[in-house]
Amino acid sequence: MIADPAARQEIPDATVARLPQYLRALSDLADRGILSVSSEELAASAGVRSAKLRRDLSHLGSYGVRGVGYGVEMLAHEITRELGLARDWPVAIIGVGHLGHALASYVDLTTQGFQVVALLDRDCELIGQVIAGMVVGSVDDLERIVIERGVAIGVIATPAQPAQKLCDRLVAVGVRSVLNFAPCALSVPEGVDVRKVDLSTELQILAFHQQRKSPAGHRRTPLLEVAP
Amino acid sequence: MIADPAARQEIPDATVARLPQYLRALSDLADRGILSVSSEELAASAGVRSAKLRRDLSHLGSYGVRGVGYGVEMLAHEITRELGLARDWPVAIIGVGHLGHALASYVDLTTQGFQVVALLDRDCELIGQVIAGMVVGSVDDLERIVIERGVAIGVIATPAQPAQKLCDRLVAVGVRSVLNFAPCALSVPEGVDVRKVDLSTELQILAFHQQRKSPAGHRRTPLLEVAP
């Protein structure tokens, strides 16, 4: 009984990773009252090439009109549905330090298909405190809270050391999606998705390219470079 | 016997993106007093396959010893040099809200080739306050501060709306590496690198896969799948 074409065929990972950008661009257009948009315009808003955008959207189906473009509202709705944001996903944040605090206060989430339903920490000073309108719970109650509140996505914002064990505990009680901010690789069984966000890595990649730009040394003024 | 060619040939982007992971794994090994490591072991620590690791390292040169493995200290040093982390890169953080605050307090950075030399915000309440041992400056002084302190990397942690303009101002005074936390695409001239970190995008990607896992309907995770 699949009413929707949600199970049409596999959507490439690279495409899935860009759908959120398209969705955000579409939301901006909708806010400005724009009803229709061409692939050229939408691609520019999202920072990609139009051919790539059209190829991506073609994986969702034919939602455009030749000679006109895409209906903003309709396309936004389709992407929302495809990404599974029609309902709210219950999210738990483990580790309410600097980063966890920022994440908990990130209201943008609540308007985009997610709801933070649990904040957990080990620190007795934090447990019981109210942060972003939610009481911090004890990490000792992780299993009970995750089950009770139907947590679908776990966010790990603790130091690296306890991350693997916390991840194991989440997986053991049914969490199959984990977002990891700790600077370490997590190993999970088949069927569990882990995505990692690592500020240090991003900066180091920038540093690599920056070094290539100014190979000589500490000079700040850009010198002419030999471009082959 | 190959010389010491830092500018040997182009290192693939995909490889560069993994070098930080290898470096972190090597640091852990070094802390545990391990002197030598095989590609199999190091790959496991970093969460990749050994063939991929060896291919990646081969782009840096031949730093392994057949039949033995790689010298931990030596390889860490080589990667550090290749990434340009031998010196400290001056970093400016624009926007000292929840996220900017967390970033400023992220001490891990200072031990890894970066130094936060400026915190800038627009909010008069924040300007003048000391956060993570640094006085918050006014974003009005962005140009002066960036030049005076030799900022090489700019981190944008403001809302999306002012992000493009702030980026333009950074680029105008010589910043050629930008890390963007605002949920929007930044357009920059040739020669400037922008990397984006987007929590919402990551969660939405997880939601997509999560939806595919539980296609049936609105059932919460059935109460516990017990493995005695």
Next chain:
DNA sequence: GCGACTTTGTGTACGCGTTCACAAACATCT
């Protein structure tokens, strides 16, 4: 010194994603 064993570095094949370029499809105007 020599054979057995270990591990690297890489030739090669393959699959995925991107890009180009264009015919098909639709709207609009006369």
Next chain:
DNA sequence: AGATGTTTGTGAACGCGTACACAAAGTCGC
């Protein structure tokens, strides 16, 4: 209705990154 113009959706070619498999190169034991 037909001509004209615009934009989508996609076949096809290309390039990059990954995975396999193994010869080369080293160590270790005797």
